Amino acid sequence: MPRPPTTQQFVLDELRRAILSRQLAPNQPIRQDSVAHELGVSRVPLREALKTLEAEGQVVYRPHRGYTVAELSLADLLEVYRLRELLETEAALVSATKAGEADSAAVRAELRAVVEAAANDDLVEMIAANRRFHFAILEPADMPWLMRMVRTLWDTTDAYRAVYYNAPDNRSRVLEEHEAIVRAFEARDGAELAELLRRHREHAVAALRATLDETANG
Amino acid sequence: MPRPPTTQQFVLDELRRAILSRQLAPNQPIRQDSVAHELGVSRVPLREALKTLEAEGQVVYRPHRGYTVAELSLADLLEVYRLRELLETEAALVSATKAGEADSAAVRAELRAVVEAAANDDLVEMIAANRRFHFAILEPADMPWLMRMVRTLWDTTDAYRAVYYNAPDNRSRVLEEHEAIVRAFEARDGAELAELLRRHREHAVAALRATLDETANG
DNA sequence: CAACTGTATATTGGATCCAACCTTACGCCG
DNA sequence: CGGCGTAAGGTTGGATCCAATATACAGTTG
Structure with a gap:
């Protein structure tokens, strides 16, 4: 299975998987440094992926406080x-x-x-x-x-x-x-x-x- | 009028304005370097703002080819x-x-x-x-x-x-x-x-x- | 003892730098 | 003369570094 063309796409897929599998639990803060390290990438593509997830409502973002996985009531x-x-x-x-x-x-x-x-x-x-x-x-x-x-x-x-x-x-x-x-x-x-x-x-x-x-x- | 808390929010607002006013015309490629320079910021917050606009369908993104303003038929x-x-x-x-x-x-x-x-x-x-x-x-x-x-x-x-x-x-x-x-x-x-x-x-x-x-x- | 303040630390936000890729123009060959 | 390969330049993609902000904790004061 070929890795996606861009790193941000790869990161996006991985994040989707992680959220879906509860590896990233609802309400859990997403520590960019550790997640990026875990995936073997830098924080930049991670942040871009998080932005699209934010637009989709999968994560919530608060300035200077970072991203958390969205909790669905x-x-x-x-x-x-x-x-x-x-x-x-x-x-x-x-x-x-x-x-x-x-x-x-x-x-x-x-x-x-x-x-x-x-x-x-x-x-x-x-x-x-x-x-x-x-x-x-x-x-x-x-x-x-x-x-x-x-x-x-x-x-x-x-x-x-x-x-x-x-x-x-x-x-x-x-x-x-x-x-x-x-x-x-x-x-x-x-x-x-x-x-x-x-x-x-x-x-x-x-x-x-x-x-x-x-x-x-x- | 106070400038928004984060630069990316500021950039997002400006981009919305620019697209709305046709300053950035449909189908026009968005040169990140020039736009960033124009707004007096670096490319990073610009790219994050573009990601949210992409999710909203306002701009189209193609990997390695950048963003263009969405054309609405x-x-x-x-x-x-x-x-x-x-x-x-x-x-x-x-x-x-x-x-x-x-x-x-x-x-x-x-x-x-x-x-x-x-x-x-x-x-x-x-x-x-x-x-x-x-x-x-x-x-x-x-x-x-x-x-x-x-x-x-x-x-x-x-x-x-x-x-x-x-x-x-x-x-x-x-x-x-x-x-x-x-x-x-x-x-x-x-x-x-x-x-x-x-x-x-x-x-x-x-x-x-x-x-x-x-x-x-x- | 509670509340407030100042400081230290962890984390995010942004800028700069380098690498990868796409585009284009030019020259070569058919 | 036209098509193709190739190299150079420009633009985007990603990594690293520095700055700004929030949080936690300790010390102080009423």
């Missing part, structure tokens, strides 16, 4: 899912009216990737493929600004996705739902597609709530 | 306004159910600021106050993630706002519409509020189209 998470609903519903409706055969092929390819990853019990790849699958569905809408926003919304909840996929019940449910979603997509039935996606997310939110309540009471 | 602008519609409608509906007396007072204060600026023919302040007015309406919804997104959407179209307000017809129309909007807000009539805001934006889009067609044919 339940209210934050619910809001993020609500926004995903607004934006992805719009994208799905538009996409259904514009998608062509090539788009269907792309979606099907990602669907297969998810199934295959599930068969191999490869959680990481399954999560990645799932993301590509959902984005492939929205892509034909040809709304780059919307896509950028949806992307950052997915990023902010990425840390919780692994928990969700850890349960076999959820995994199989996702696979079933994907089938129905693809059928709606290929039928160019925007309303049905949007509704299926909505229910798809609804399950994720319910699971999320359960997880958070559990950790709160445990 | 008509399709981009229409998409941005469509997204504003989705997000601001949601915020307005929620806001109407949550707003209290203090919120009404805040909105009224901003309304007065807009009127006053208009009376003084102070375009810059009128635009600023108008923005505060609209945000004051959405604020009670208490949706920080949504607000962040709406903020960047406003930023991307800021350059065109000055053109719109330049026409006296548009200015007086805005003032009238604001009155109706405030009444709906104080009546906590979310549906009416959202509809009025929608029509409010619709005029702006129409004017925008006209302007762009004109420049395209001129």
Whole structure:
């Protein structure tokens, strides 16, 4: 696997991983010197990467006090899912009216990737493929600004996705739902597609709530 | 007027101004050395400011080739306004159910600021106050993630706002519409509020189209 | 004993310097 | 004469160094 073209991109990827895996815990101050040392780079590219993470809401910045990993309250998470609903519903409706055969092929390819990853019990790849699958569905809408926003919304909840996929019940449910979603997509039935996606997310939110309540009471 | 606490914040403000005023024209490469020199700072804070602008979509970045001011096509602008519609409608509906007396007072204060600026023919302040007015309406919804997104959407179209307000017809129309909007807000009539805001934006889009067609044919 | 102040230290903010890369112009070869 | 390889210059990417600010702690005073 080739290292990204620029160091800041490499650092950005690493930081995303670290935040996602809770290696950098919420509310924890990010000591630039130690993190930079750890990654074998200087502080400059690190700071640039932190700036983009700040814009995405992954970290919070306070002048002269540095960066801390953003803490997401339940209210934050619910809001993020609500926004995903607004934006992805719009994208799905538009996409259904514009998608062509090539788009269907792309979606099907990602669907297969998810199934295959599930068969191999490869959680990481399954999560990645799932993301590509959902984005492939929205892509034909040809709304780059919307896509950028949806992307950052997915990023902010990425840390919780692994928990969700850890349960076999959820995994199989996702696979079933994907089938129905693809059928709606290929039928160019925007309303049905949007509704299926909505229910798809609804399950994720319910699971999320359960997880958070559990950790709160445990 | 005190200079911002950090240099990067200062640079960020200056860059926003420069892009807005077309001092930095779309598609123009941003020579870091000259811009930094111009502002009397080094390249480091400039690059950090550019990173946040990149995340907001105001500039485009290509590794080893630097930053260029983002060019907004008509399709981009229409998409941005469509997204504003989705997000601001949601915020307005929620806001109407949550707003209290203090919120009404805040909105009224901003309304007065807009009127006053208009009376003084102070375009810059009128635009600023108008923005505060609209945000004051959405604020009670208490949706920080949504607000962040709406903020960047406003930023991307800021350059065109000055053109719109330049026409006296548009200015007086805005003032009238604001009155109706405030009444709906104080009546906590979310549906009416959202509809009025929608029509409010619709005029702006129409004017925008006209302007762009004109420049395209001129 | 609490609160305040001054100082020392750790950490971030910014400037300068060097390396890597892209771009362009020129000369060579087909 | 046109296309390609190559070298030189310019611009960005990254590292190191220094300055400014915040934090923690100790000493002092009411």
